[in-house]
Each structure stands twice: as structure tokens, then as C-alpha cells.
Amino acid sequence: MTQAPARRTASLRRHDREIVALAVPAFGALVAEPLFVMTDSAIVGHLGTAQLAGLGVASALLTTAVSVFVFLAYATTAAVARRVGAGDLQAAIRQGMDGIWLALLLGMAVITVVLPTAPALVELFGASRTAAPYATTYLRISSLGIPAMLVVLAATGVLRGLQDTRTPLYVSVTGFVANALLNAGLVYGAGLGIAGSAWGTVMAQCGMAAVYLAVVVRGARRHKASLRPDAAGIRASAQAGVPLLIRTLSLRAILMIATAVAARLGDADIAAHQIILSLWSLLAFALDAIAIAGQAIIGRYLGAADVEGAKGACRRMVQWGTAVGFCLGILVVLSRPLFLSLFTSDIAVKDAALPALLVVALSQPICGIVYVLDGVLMGAGDGPYLAGAMLITLAVFTPAALLVPVLGGGLTLLWAAMALMMTVRMLTLWLRSRSGRWIVTGATR
Known part of the structure; x- marks a missing residue:
């Protein structure tokens, strides 16, 4: 026992x-x-x-x-x-x-x-x-x-x-x-x-x-x-990269749309948006590091045909991503005034950024799960699904973001739309991880 x-x-x-x-x-x-x-x-x-x-x-x-x-x-x-x-x-x-x-x-x-x-x-x-x-x-x-x-x-x-x-x-x-x-x-x-x-x-x-x-x-x-x-090998590498290229372009489109919407909200909002985006990118480095570990570990387990090892590593990395996300969220909440003071002394910019930073903080555990599962599916070579999931996310985010100026919610509502985007990504990735269809063993997928 x-x-x-x-x-x-x-x-x-x-x-x-x-x-x-x-x-x-x-x-x-x-x-x-x-x-x-x-x-x-x-x-x-x-x-x-x-x-x-x-x-x-x-x-x-x-x-x-x-x-x-x-x-x-x-x-x-x-x-x-x-x-x-x-x-x-x-x-x-x-x-x-x-x-x-x-x-x-x-x-x-x-x-x-x-x-x-x-x-x-x-x-x-x-x-x-x-x-x-x-x-x-x-x-x-x-x-x-x-x-x-x-x-x-x-x-x-x-x-x-x-x-x-x-x-x-x-x-x-x-x-x-x-x-x-x-x-x-x-x-x-x-x-x-x-x-x-x-x-x-x-x-x-x-x-x-x-x-x-x-x-x-x-x-x-x-x-x-x-x-x-080797022409065949280079061609195979290019073919494997196409779905991930689609995924990357879709993510870049989301960021560009968010910036364009923030610019329409006014100078204070776009300035605050750029500050928050820089913080969001910095937080992403910590979470992406776990995702990179996931790519390498999951790929190795699947190559060795160790299904239980791959599943166990996936579960543990999700726990890591969630825990690190919670810690980062708490850090954002506690450091908001100090962080903003490093970038601006404009009261209007700070007023626009403070509530939006709360949204960023609350969404960090979600981001942790997203980054980890993204890395797991990349390590499994599940690029086509990642491309399709990101296109779905783009389709959900675009109208939500474009409605922000119409609804008058300001920067906080825009970052709520960003949180929605990450939630959609989490759901699509979680459903895939639960299905087990990403588990394909062997030296090649």
C-alpha cells in the first residue's frame, strides 16, 4: 500500500x-x-x-x-x-x-x-x-x-x-x-x-x-x-514548420489588432497599453521557459514510446505552469504602482493602466496553463491542431477587441478581451490534451 x-x-x-x-x-x-x-x-x-x-x-x-x-x-x-x-x-x-x-x-x-x-x-x-x-x-x-x-x-x-x-x-x-x-x-x-x-x-x-x-x-x-x-529532409522540416508559422502569424495578428484598438482609445491608453504589453511579454518569458522544457521532455518521452511518462510529465508541467502563473499574478498586483512609476509620471496613463494590470494579474494562471500545453503539443509535433486552434482564437478575439471602442470600456475592457483570448486558447489546448490524440509514439510522428 x-x-x-x-x-x-x-x-x-x-x-x-x-x-x-x-x-x-x-x-x-x-x-x-x-x-x-x-x-x-x-x-x-x-x-x-x-x-x-x-x-x-x-x-x-x-x-x-x-x-x-x-x-x-x-x-x-x-x-x-x-x-x-x-x-x-x-x-x-x-x-x-x-x-x-x-x-x-x-x-x-x-x-x-x-x-x-x-x-x-x-x-x-x-x-x-x-x-x-x-x-x-x-x-x-x-x-x-x-x-x-x-x-x-x-x-x-x-x-x-x-x-x-x-x-x-x-x-x-x-x-x-x-x-x-x-x-x-x-x-x-x-x-x-x-x-x-x-x-x-x-x-x-x-x-x-x-x-x-x-x-x-x-x-x-x-x-x-x-x-x-538533404533536399528531402529540408522539405520535411519546412512542411513541419508551416502549421507553426500559421500559429505564429495568427498570434502576431492578435497583438497587432490589440495595439490598433488601443491607439483608437487615445494617447494615454496607447501609452499605458505599451507599458502593459512590455510587462506581459516579460511574464511570458518565465512561462515560455516551462513550455520549452515541455517541448524537449514530451518529444523525448514519445520518441521512447513512454506514454505514461509523457502523460505524467504533461500533468506535472500543467501544475508548474499554474503555480508559476499564480505567483506572477500576485507579483503584478503587489508591484503595480512601482512598475508604472518606472515608465511614466503621467497620472492619466497610470489611471488607465492600473485596472488593466489587475486583469493581467488575474489571467496569469490561465497564461501558465496555455504556455505549458502549447509546449506539450509542440513537443508532440501536433502543429496542425495548434494552427487550427489559434485561428479559432483569432476569430473569437477580433470581434471582441473591435467592440471595445464601441462599448466604451477603455483599456481595461481591451485587456479583458486579451484574457478572453487566452481563455479560448486554454480551452482548445486543454480539450486536445484530454483527448489523448496528441500522443503519437515513435521516432517520427
Whole structure:
């Protein structure tokens, strides 16, 4: 009678160790990523307002372009983890190389589009006449680093699939430091201005990609995996990424609609919205770290045909997501006045943000469940369902958000619509997890 509880306790502890070992380094790597933009902004900001405005426009374009291809990390993590679970490390690394080759091809395609159209893209994003030349310069130079950025995404997915989130943490932190030093030296030491900032970022990204490639190549040689591009493998990686691309684009559309609605509410509301959105993104890093652990762990269990292990890990990660969500929600409630004071002294902005932040706080446990189940289904390779679920969420959110100005609920009602969006996502993901249809074992789905 006492053996069953003891086994359950041991199983929970094993899952906890796995989650912590993968999630904590993943969180550090995720936090390091936005520091690149913050460093560039701090250094370029001292050059002048026009330069900083130009950087803002160019960075928004680059961030959008790269985030669209985040499926390179997600799909690669799941595919590699399955093969690790099946005990075939050679095939796992070979699968990872297919993702890296796809990243290189996509990166070169993006360059061919961005270089000639940079002025038009900058104008489309509404850059002023004084800021546009700086934005175009930064965008054109930085676009040369997009292949490296996409390789970093794919290679990060390879290492996560291999159950290694420490190496991405070390590379991200080193890349951040190198980026800061290169930017400062080229912008001020070499006198290159905003172009120096762009070149510094390109060099840092290329350096990160080179380190990742060295790690993957070393693993390939150890396990005698081919490094040559394989058309069938690259095509399979692209096909696996399409549903996740649809999911990502749908999520980006939701965020864009929310920002557009906030802009219609007035200057104070859009300012408050941007502050809240920055906090929401920061909270997402903590929850996404658990999701990343979920991708790697679930993929490995399913590759090993360990159905009970996959179910147990899923249940435990949902508990983690819920608990972390509750803690984050309490933290938001307690820190609201201090947090807002860091960004603004405008009373109107604070008045608009305070009640909306309560909605954000209350929705954090829901967000925790959403991120975890999203990671579980990604790890299972259930991309088509994730794409369909996100399209349903977009269809529910859009009319709800567009009704906010009509109903006169202000920013609080808009973030209530965001909470509704997360609730719809939670329901669709929970129903899928309960159905068990995501459980497909074997080295490939």
C-alpha cells in the first residue's frame, strides 16, 4: 500500500528535476534576447532622437521578420527530441542539420527581399523624413545578419531537443556582452554612428551562429551524422514548420489588432497599453521557459514510446505552469504602482493602466496553463491542431477587441478581451490534451 505513493512521489521528483534543469537555463537565454535591442537603443539613443527613432522602426521590422520564423526552433526541438527518445542520436543530429540548412535558405531569401525594399518598408512603417535614412541604413546592414539569426534559432532547437538548454544560455549571455562591446566600439570608437550599431549586431549574431554550428558539427562527427544538405529532409522540416508559422502569424495578428484598438482609445491608453504589453511579454518569458522544457521532455518521452511518462510529465508541467502563473499574478498586483512609476509620471496613463494590470494579474494562471500545453503539443509535433486552434482564437478575439471602442470600456475592457483570448486558447489546448490524440509514439510522428 505504501509503495504506490512512494512511486508517485519519486515520479514527481524526477519530472521536477527535468523541468527545472531545462527551464531555468532556457529562461536565462530568453531574457538575454531582448537585451540586444535594449543595448542598441541605449547606445544609439545618445546619437540623437532621429537616430533612435530610425533604430526603433528598423528593429520593429527585424524583430517581426525573425519572429515569423521562430518555428525553426520549435519544430526542430520536437523532431530532434523524438529521435533522442528513440535512442538514435545520429538521426537526431541529422534532423537538426536539416533545420539549420532550412534556416540558411530562408535567411538568404529574406536578404534578397529586404535589401532592395528597405526604403519602402521603412516608409510603410511610418518613419519620419529625418528618421527614415537612419532606419534604412540600419535595416540594410542588419539584414545581412538574418541568416545567422535564423541559424541561431534552428541550432537552439537542436540543442533543446538534445536536452541541452545550458549551452544556449552561455551563448546568449556571451553574445549579449559581445554585442554591447562591439556596438560601443564601432558607434563611438570608430565613429560609424548608427551603421556601427548595425555592424556590431551582425558580428555578434554571426559569432553566436558560428559557436552553435561548431557545437552541432562536433556532435555530428561524434555520431557520424552527415552534414550535407538533404533536399528531402529540408522539405520535411519546412512542411513541419508551416502549421507553426500559421500559429505564429495568427498570434502576431492578435497583438497587432490589440495595439490598433488601443491607439483608437487615445494617447494615454496607447501609452499605458505599451507599458502593459512590455510587462506581459516579460511574464511570458518565465512561462515560455516551462513550455520549452515541455517541448524537449514530451518529444523525448514519445520518441521512447513512454506514454505514461509523457502523460505524467504533461500533468506535472500543467501544475508548474499554474503555480508559476499564480505567483506572477500576485507579483503584478503587489508591484503595480512601482512598475508604472518606472515608465511614466503621467497620472492619466497610470489611471488607465492600473485596472488593466489587475486583469493581467488575474489571467496569469490561465497564461501558465496555455504556455505549458502549447509546449506539450509542440513537443508532440501536433502543429496542425495548434494552427487550427489559434485561428479559432483569432476569430473569437477580433470581434471582441473591435467592440471595445464601441462599448466604451477603455483599456481595461481591451485587456479583458486579451484574457478572453487566452481563455479560448486554454480551452482548445486543454480539450486536445484530454483527448489523448496528441500522443503519437515513435521516432517520427
